[in-house]
Amino acid sequence: MDLSLSKSQLMIRKNMRKFASEVLDEWAGVLDRDSTPLPADVVREMGRLNIWGIQAPAEIGGAGLDTVSYSIVIEEISRVSAAVGLGVTVHNSVCLAPLLAFGTPEQIARYGPDLATGKKIGGFTVTEPQAGSDASSIQTRAVPDGDHYVLNGQKAFVTNGGVGDLFLVAASVDPAKKSKGIAIFIVEKSMEGFEVGKIEDMMGMRGNMVSELFFSNVIIPRENVLGRPEDGFRISMKTLDIGRIGIASQALGIGTAAYEAAATYAMERKQFDRPIGTFQAVSFMLADMKTHLDASRLLIYRAADLKDRGMPYSTESAMCKLYASSTAMQVCMQALQIFGGYGYVKDLPVERFFRDAKITEIYEGTSEVMKIIIGNDIIREFNRF
Amino acid sequence: MLSIIVCIKQVPDTQKAVFDPKTGAIDRKSTDNIMNPDDLHALEMALSIRDRYGARVTAITMGPPQADDVLSEAYALGADECVLVSDPRFAGSDSLITTRVLSRAILRLGAFDLVITGCEAIDGNTAHVGYQLSEFLSMPLITQIHEFMIDGNHAIIERLYGHEYQKIRVSLPLLLSMGKNSNRVRIPRLVDIKECGEKPISLMTLNDIGGEPGEYGAAGSPTVVIKTEIFSHTRGRAVLEGGIEEKVDAIVHMLKKQNILRF
Numbered sequence: 001m002d003l004s005l006s007k008s009q010l011m012i013r014k015n016m017r018k019f020a021s022e023v024l025d026e027w028a029g030v031l032d033r034d035s036t037p038l039p040a041d042v043v044r045e046m047g048r049l050n051i052w053g054i055q056a057p058a059e060i061g062g063a064g065l066d067t068v069s070y071s072i073v074i075e076e077i078s079r080v081s082a083a084v085g086l087g088v089t090v091h092n093s094v095c096l097a098p099l100l101a102f103g104t105p106e107q108i109a110r111y112g113p114d115l116a117t118g119k120k121i122g123g124f125t126v127t128e129p130q131a132g133s134d135a136s137s138i139q140t141r142a143v144p145d146g147d148h149y150v151l152n153g154q155k156a157f158v159t160n161g162g163v164g165d166l167f168l169v170a171a172s173v174d175p176a177k178k179s180k181g182i183a184i185f186i187v188e189k190s191m192e193g194f195e196v197g198k199i200e201d202m203m204g205m206r207g208n209m210v211s212e213l214f215f216s217n218v219i220i221p222r223e224n225v226l227g228r229p230e231d232g233f234r235i236s237m238k239t240l241d242i243g244r245i246g247i248a249s250q251a252l253g254i255g256t257a258a259y260e261a262a263a264t265y266a267m268e269r270k271q272f273d274r275p276i277g278t279f280q281a282v283s284f285m286l287a288d289m290k291t292h293l294d295a296s297r298l299l300i301y302r303a304a305d306l307k308d309r310g311m312p313y314s315t316e317s318a319m320c321k322l323y324a325s326s327t328a329m330q331v332c333m334q335a336l337q338i339f340g341g342y343g344y345v346k347d348l349p350v351e352r353f354f355r356d357a358k359i360t361e362i363y364e365g366t367s368e369v370m371k372i373i374i375g376n377d378i379i380r381e382f383n384r385f
Numbered sequence: 386m387l388s389i390i391v392c393i394k395q396v397p398d399t400q401k402a403v404f405d406p407k408t409g410a411i412d413r414k415s416t417d418n419i420m421n422p423d424d425l426h427a428l429e430m431a432l433s434i435r436d437r438y439g440a441r442v443t444a445i446t447m448g449p450p451q452a453d454d455v456l457s458e459a460y461a462l463g464a465d466e467c468v469l470v471s472d473p474r475f476a477g478s479d480s481l482i483t484t485r486v487l488s489r490a491i492l493r494l495g496a497f498d499l500v501i502t503g504c505e506a507i508d509g510n511t512a513h514v515g516y517q518l519s520e521f522l523s524m525p526l527i528t529q530i531h532e533f534m535i536d537g538n539h540a541i542i543e544r545l546y547g548h549e550y551q552k553i554r555v556s557l558p559l560l561l562s563m564g565k566n567s568n569r570v571r572i573p574r575l576v577d578i579k580e581c582g583e584k585p586i587s588l589m590t591l592n593d594i595g596g597e598p599g600e601y602g603a604a605g606s607p608t609v610v611i612k613t614e615i616f617s618h619t620r621g622r623a624v625l626e627g628g629i630e631e632k633v634d635a636i637v638h639m640l641k642k643q644n645i646l647r648f
Contacts, residue, residue, distance in 0.1 A: 008578055011457075012578055015578065049573075049574050050574050050576050051575070058576050058580075063579055065575060069579075
């Protein structure tokens with residue numbers, strides 16, 4: 001069993017770390033402070049580097065990387081700016097990936113190249129004000145009418161909402177069928193009746209323009225249904241399996257940043273004539289942080305590897321997301337504790353890591369939903385009566 | 386179209402390396418092998434000239450078979466062709482013999498307009514090879530380049546050193562040596578990183594470059610390393626007492642004593 005990264009994966013880590021430190025680092029604090037999106041030239045440069053099409057095939061302008069490499073890219077970007085990591089992972093894994101997996105050749109030809117090169121930024125939206133973990137209860141309706149559907153409704157907490165050009169939108173075609181009546185539509189910002197609502201003023205991830213979306217009588221051509229209309233819920237669930245590897249990697253990036261900052265500081269900061277990191281109270285904290293982060297990384301790579309080998313990975317994906325997100329939260333809390341008062345002020349990025357980490361336990365399925373997925377798997381295996 | 390040859394070297398990452406305090410040798414297991422940092426700037430120079438004027442960029446390295454890793458990296462960054470010069474009989478070559486090997490290999494690659502090297506490697510820090518190549522290939526070496534332009538079969542170069550700069554016009558072919566402040570090295574595209582390992586690397590051995598085995602390797606090398614020592618700089622702390630005049634006098638005295646202030 002070989003757990004080491006390949007030469008190409010190591011080169012990806014080195015170069016993404018370089019990109020994050022040379023380009024994103026100067027923006028990370030600004031995006032958070034001003035709640036503003038990345039400048040267009042940085043978005044373009046990320047397009048040149050294939051960051052908007054990490055796993056998309058080279059023919060449409062992507063890099064065609066494996067899922068472990070994908071995780072490395074998200075971790076390294078999130079290690080510097082979790083908000084940028086969020087935009088990248090959502091665009092790649094829950095917009096572009098399902099388009100490529102379930103889209104028709106025409107849909108892929110039409111939307112794939114612009115998404116893979118970052119000329120268009122994408123998002124994916126199920127959540128509504130009244131429909132969170134219970135995704136089957138969505139109210140957004142799409143009524144068939146001749147060669148098109150008419151879309152009406154509202155979406156909430158849409159990642160990339162304020163900057164996105166194209167969204168995969170879950171809407172009910174037949175409310176009587178509940179989850180079986182949900183279809184996924186490819187909706188463009190330019191369509192009449194599409195409106196971006198309020199940009200959320202958030203605790204963390206402030207560099208992502210998370211927003212409301214409103215649809216009023218938006219005419220959606222039938223050819224913009226992703227996959228078969230009755231497959232919407234299944235597509236959503238599969239999409240979230242992929243997405244969770246990305247969010248887990250993002251959590252890992254945040255946790256790693258907090259851990260490295262804390263370890264560095266603990267060896268510089270002297271109290272009682274010695275670095276505080278040499279006191280057992282602090283070194284034990286650092287030991288826990290390092291161990292949990294490493295465990296997260298291995299869980300993520302295992303889920304990613306299963307996906308690449310075409311094996312079922314839904315439970316493993318839920319496990320890595322559950323563990324990596326709670327680790328990120330725990331590690332950030334300990335890092336802040338090690339920084340003491342300096343961790344609580346905005347001059348240093350530790351408090352940002354702390355605020356950014358929390359959401360990883362909430363979005364792309366809460367920790368409780370992850371436990372439902374894992375629990376159901378256990379029930380299937382052991383409940384024989 | 387211009388033909389540019391870039392000399393690169395695989396070196397241990399000496400920033401991370403652990404040194405044996407007795408022998409001064411690097412513990413090879415303590416660190417990764419990387420492309421020599423100055424050589425990245427040399428490659429970037431070649432690629433930026435190609436972007437502006439069109440060129441074919443060939444990266445060449447002399448080293449053991451695993452040195453092909455830095456050639457793959459050169460492919461990821463955009464090199465058009467990569468050549469590994471490798472032969473067990475080259476083992477133990479000093480900087481002079483390394484230059485002999487490189488110059489003979491370069492002359493067998495066909496006509497060229499520019500050869501670009503890094504200023505120095507972080508393992509030996511001799512900075513010999515660039516200067517020696519200029520002798521072996523009988524062409525001028527230009528260092529400390531600030532601006533570079535091609536004008537027909539000439540190059541117009543601004544050199545920046547200290548507080549002055551010099552603008553020169555020099556005919557091709559030409560040898561350039563690049564230091565770490567000369568440019569900003571591009572980041573390769575992910576797709577190029579993915580594909581770089583699959584691109585073909587040409588191999589040249591002693592048989593390809595010619596010469597007798599005795600001219601190469603440890604046998605041919607005049608340099609003898611007698612001893613390697615580790616230098617360490619430690620920061621000290623000094624507290625100056627007294628009035629401002631006395632403190633300034635004390636600082637000036639200290640700086641003069643350290644030979645930092647000379648008059």
